[in-house]
Amino acid sequence: MSAATDDSNRKFKQIGSRPIRHDGLDKVTGRARFGADFTLPGALQGVFVRSPYAHAKILKIDTSKAEKVPGVKAVITAEDLPELPMSWVSQGPAGVDSGANQRVILAREKALYHGHAFAAVAAATREIAVEAGRLIEVEWEVLPPVLSVDQALAEDAPILHEGQKTEGAGPPVEGDTNITNQIVFEGGDLDAGFADADLVVEGEFETPMVHQGYIEPHACLVNAREDGTSEIWCATQGPFGVKTETATLTGTDPQTIKVTPSEIGGGFGGKIPVYLEPAALALSRKAGRPVKMTMTREEVFRGTGPTSGSKMKLKLGAKSDGTLVAADLRLDFEAGCFRGSPVGAACMTTLSPYVIPNFRILGRDIVVNKPRVAAYRAPGAPIGSFAAESLLDELARKLGRDPIDLRLQNAIEEGGRAKYGPKFGPIGFKETLEAAKAHPQYKTALEGNQGRGVAAGFWFNAGMQSSATVSVNPDGSAVVRTGNPDIGGSRASMALMCAEELGIDVARVRPMVGDTDSVGHCDPTGGSRVTYATGMAVIDATRQVIDHLRARAATMLDVELDSIEWQDGNAVAVNGASDKGSIPIEDIARKMGATGGPIVASASVSPPAAGPGFGVHVCDLEVDPETGVSRVLRYLVVQDAGKAIHPTFVEGQYQGGAAQGIGWALNEEYLWDEEGKVENAGFLDYRVPVASDLPMIDTVIVEVPNPLHPYGVRGVGETPIVPPLGAVANAMRDATGVRFHRLPMSPPRVLDALEGAE
Amino acid sequence: MSAPVSRFEAPTEVEAAVALLAEEEGARVLSGGTDLLVQMRLGAGAPPLFVDVKRIPRLTAVRLDSNGLRIGAAVPAAEIYENDEIRSLWPGLAEATDLIGSTQIQGRATWSGNLCNASPAADAVPALIACGATAVVAGPKGERRVAVEDFTTGPGKTVLERGELVIEFEVPAPAVHASDAYLRLIPRTEMDIAVVGAGVALTLDAAGTVESARVVLGAVAPTAIRVPDAEAALVGSPLGDESLSAAAAASTAAANPIDDKRGTVAYRKKIAGVLTTRAAKVAYERAQAR
Missing domain, CATH: 3.30.390.50 (CO dehydrogenase flavoprotein, C-terminal domain)
Structure with missing residues (x-):
């Protein structure tokens, strides 16, 4: 389809309105069905059995005692899956490390983190399965764990994977190593840049491993049938990914698997990978019964993918007038037990919002004995942004400059090059900075022990593949079907775009999320891509439906197709045929059986790029100097949405990302003991913010249209979590006079720092 | 092997509760259940017998007079801190009670549970001790009164013996100022x-x-x-x-x-x-x- 912004001056009638989300009533009344709400007659309960060690060779597993427990119907280990070889070289950005993925489901040679599953049991009840799991006997060879970047890089560090070499650019690494990959971006002349600088600021920064903290634990129901086909019901961001990944890891033909996604209680990237489904399928096959698996909260924390902990070093050089001239950045990210941290994305995003002519960026992907990381909302970008925005704040202080002005002075604009190469198209960075500066919060006076912090950030957003089908009902209403689970209100956005094109009220469009057999391929709900890419497929399919409607009307009015225009839900005769009048969609629909049959159209898209989203956050907080406890007083998110389809859900994304980022900044962290055991695998001691911890987060939607989308849409889901780490840290600096280089800024750390500063 | 089955009893008299607790080793008192059920989920296992005490009238009664407060051990936190008289006489105690868990938890959680769970971090306990509160304990040998400050002997440990349960709290009326x-x-x-x-x-x-x-x-x-x-x-x-x-x-x-x-x-x-x-x-x- 034409992707030009042909509607830039269009007056929208449905877009920009705020209908109630289609899943809303079921969710507030508790009727919505999530992953754990599905069952089948005769379903067994499946549980994983998990490693008590963070790093140990598996010498032998004896499941015989467990198998003899009455009520146990199947026990599996890695031996029950067809072995997929490990690859010690990256499969590339589009590739899949199947060997590693399979070993995340069930450990094969080694347990690589505390809680790493090595067996699974299906039994009549969960209690029996758990009890039988305890009877599985394992001979372990316990190895010393590697629990931090520093430990992984130490000269005598235990090596997680024999045969692991360092790929990529950067300084050469000899022999087997825990560094899987090095990424380098360079531009200009770094030494000359720093020599040219009037002022240099530098610092080392550290962030802990953190979890997405979605409320709904992973859950699935799998039925392997006698005919070789399988059905899966599960909570996932990407049902098509569940299908192909479950097939690959179990050696199954993917076309025999149908995946039906449930409603989803949060994902943030963490529900793109599979954990349960391949094991449940293997158990179901072995037992000849459906198998349901539901993680406990503790298992979610121990056994699913959080995002990386990091150590970073950054040096920034500027002229005395504030112009940035040089940046030297090193990012070391924990990947967890296999390659694949988001350090590459962090290398790409961290410095790209600013024009810096001379730079060097080195990112290293480092394996440690912790759960293998998964995507988490703008993966990697918040971590790098914490370092960059902290030092920009230092620079503004040293130069006596307003922090927004300093960013405005150095902000990237259309035509500017990102640090990883490409030029930015139209972007709204300066507009967001200006809107933040103009907001009343920015002028609100602060009192004692209070501080204000500013930070900015960006995320690429994704395109990827999407499909949509639109059909017209006999009463002139419509159904729009896609394959993207609705996390942030995307059903409403799909309905709005379909209604806008058809020229009918959004209440007359029913959106639905199909299973993998009922709709064309859709990549996951992730990458802030659904409203953008799937929305384009919806618009395209709807426009095809309109062509059908026009053709039917031309027949009914007996005029040439060229003489029919579509206006506000009516086929209108024009071009000299205007005496023929018009026909509303209801009349065309009622007669479609007689004019050519049902009207249905499908479309697919695969946009190679998306419109980047820039955001600016302003955090006002207060610190209790006697206890180190801080409270966020006011918080502002300004972000370029390109075009807000459903403003309430755009604002919701802004607020949700900010809330998660504030939690990351202030209290969230995995706590590990010396042996690598997670000490806080629950929401009591893994402290995400509760509602009363946060003020109502203020939002401003800036709209600089994205030319790649017909309405100008940019993804909005991920950018909001990029700036908060820096914004909160800069507010803390303003309130206390202390620069925090390590997250989280929990009360004991803050009090320690304040006492150190005395 | 099958899933363990627990017995559930809900007596309406203190003596019956005492008899049940004395007869079955490992029997547990269930009032709000906000600690007991969580511990079960965390792997502590189900007790052989639950003794639900919420149907014993004395354990849900609230009496306030010039001597102070006498309150049943199964009265939930929300009922305590929403009582205007209690709030005005012992505002700190009401505050502490309002801090236990969350709003939903407070509809079930009790002082006796907070005390008998014997966590060093229990919120109601320091406030009860500050107010000079006493726990009334019933057991096979009759009733005895134990100052709250003497009740807990260590993390998870109390002075309660087999067959005993807390049935009431007494909080003396505060002086004029x-x-x-x-x-x-x-x-x-x-x-x-x-x-x-x-x-x-x-x-x-x-x-x-x-x-x-x-x-x-x-x-x-x-x-x-x-x-x-x-x-x-x-x-x-x-x-x-x-x-x-x-x-x-x-x-x-x-x-x-x-x-x-x-x-x-x-x-x-x-x-x-x-x-x-x-x-x-x-x-x-x-x-x-x-």
Whole structure:
């Protein structure tokens, strides 16, 4: 389809309105069905059995005692899956490390983190399965764990994977190593840049491993049938990914698997990978019964993918007038037990919002004995942004400059090059900075022990593949079907775009999320891509439906197709045929059986790029100097949405990302003991913010249209979590006079720092 | 093997509850269940017998008179802190009760559960001790009264013997110029467990001099502890910087916490002093205002 912004001056009638989300009533009344709400007659309960060690060779597993427990119907280990070889070289950005993925489901040679599953049991009840799991006997060879970047890089560090070499650019690494990959971006002349600088600021920064903290634990129901086909019901961001990944890891033909996604209680990237489904399928096959698996909260924390902990070093050089001239950045990210941290994305995003002519960026992907990381909302970008925005704040202080002005002075604009190469198209960075500066919060006076912090950030957003089908009902209403689970209100956005094109009220469009057999391929709900890419497929399919409607009307009015225009839900005769009048969609629909049959159209898209989203956050907080406890007083998110389809859900994304980022900044962290055991695998001691911890987060939607989308849409889901780490840290600096280089800024750390500063 | 089956009984008289608890080893009292059920989920296993005490009239009765409060052990937290008279007579105790768990939990959680769970970080316990509360215990040998400050003997340990349960609490009426306060430190604003808790009850004379004081700390020792040196520092003068800082120093010195995921020893000791000062100030203002 034409992707030009042909509607830039269009007056929208449905877009920009705020209908109630289609899943809303079921969710507030508790009727919505999530992953754990599905069952089948005769379903067994499946549980994983998990490693008590963070790093140990598996010498032998004896499941015989467990198998003899009455009520146990199947026990599996890695031996029950067809072995997929490990690859010690990256499969590339589009590739899949199947060997590693399979070993995340069930450990094969080694347990690589505390809680790493090595067996699974299906039994009549969960209690029996758990009890039988305890009877599985394992001979372990316990190895010393590697629990931090520093430990992984130490000269005598235990090596997680024999045969692991360092790929990529950067300084050469000899022999087997825990560094899987090095990424380098360079531009200009770094030494000359720093020599040219009037002022240099530098610092080392550290962030802990953190979890997405979605409320709904992973859950699935799998039925392997006698005919070789399988059905899966599960909570996932990407049902098509569940299908192909479950097939690959179990050696199954993917076309025999149908995946039906449930409603989803949060994902943030963490529900793109599979954990349960391949094991449940293997158990179901072995037992000849459906198998349901539901993680406990503790298992979610121990056994699913959080995002990386990091150590970073950054040096920034500027002229005395504030112009940035040089940046030297090193990012070391924990990947967890296999390659694949988001350090590459962090290398790409961290410095790209600013024009810096001379730079060097080195990112290293480092394996440690912790759960293998998964995507988490703008993966990697918040971590790098914490370092960059902290030092920009230092620079503004040293130069006596307003922090927004300093960013405005150095902000990237259309035509500017990102640090990883490409030029930015139209972007709204300066507009967001200006809107933040103009907001009343920015002028609100602060009192004692209070501080204000500013930070900015960006995320690429994704395109990827999407499909949509639109059909017209006999009463002139419509159904729009896609394959993207609705996390942030995307059903409403799909309905709005379909209604806008058809020229009918959004209440007359029913959106639905199909299973993998009922709709064309859709990549996951992730990458802030659904409203953008799937929305384009919806618009395209709807426009095809309109062509059908026009053709039917031309027949009914007996005029040439060229003489029919579509206006506000009516086929209108024009071009000299205007005496023929018009026909509303209801009349065309009622007669479609007689004019050519049902009207249905499908479309697919695969946009190679998306419109980047820039955001600016302003955090006002207060610190209790006697206890180190801080409270966020006011918080502002300004972000370029390109075009807000459903403003309430755009604002919701802004607020949700900010809330998660504030939690990351202030209290969230995995706590590990010396042996690598997670000490806080629950929401009591893994402290995400509760509602009363946060003020109502203020939002401003800036709209600089994205030319790649017909309405100008940019993804909005991920950018909001990029700036908060820096914004909160800069507010803390303003309130206390202390620069925090390590997250989280929990009360004991803050009090320690304040006492150190005395 | 099959899933263990627990028996469930809901007697309507104290004697029947005592008999059930005495007869079945490992039987557990169920009032709110907000600790018991969580412990089961965390792998403690189901007890062989649940004795639900909420149908015993004496355990859900509330009686308030000039002697003070006599309240059934199964009265939920929300019913306590929503009682205007209780709030005005023991505002600190009401505050502490309002901090247990979350709003939903408070519809079920009880003082007796908070006490018998014997967590060093229980919020209601320091406040109950500050107010001089007594637990009435029923058992095979009849009833006995145990001061709340003597009730807990260590983490998870109490003076209760087999067949015994807490049936009531008695809280003596405060003097004319007396009041209390409870503060706790948590990293969040709610739904958390005290890093440190401090309950202070003060009685003043007509001139505003502190006549008597009770200072109690939670989460800094195996049980909630009174701090006699802090109490002594507060008595004998109107509340001033000198007595407050002496009380804070006494609390910091008395605190004997552990390093754990919720706080370090140094942090907890320091906060024990800070919260003692702050709670004392609040209690003093309230006592003056009465």
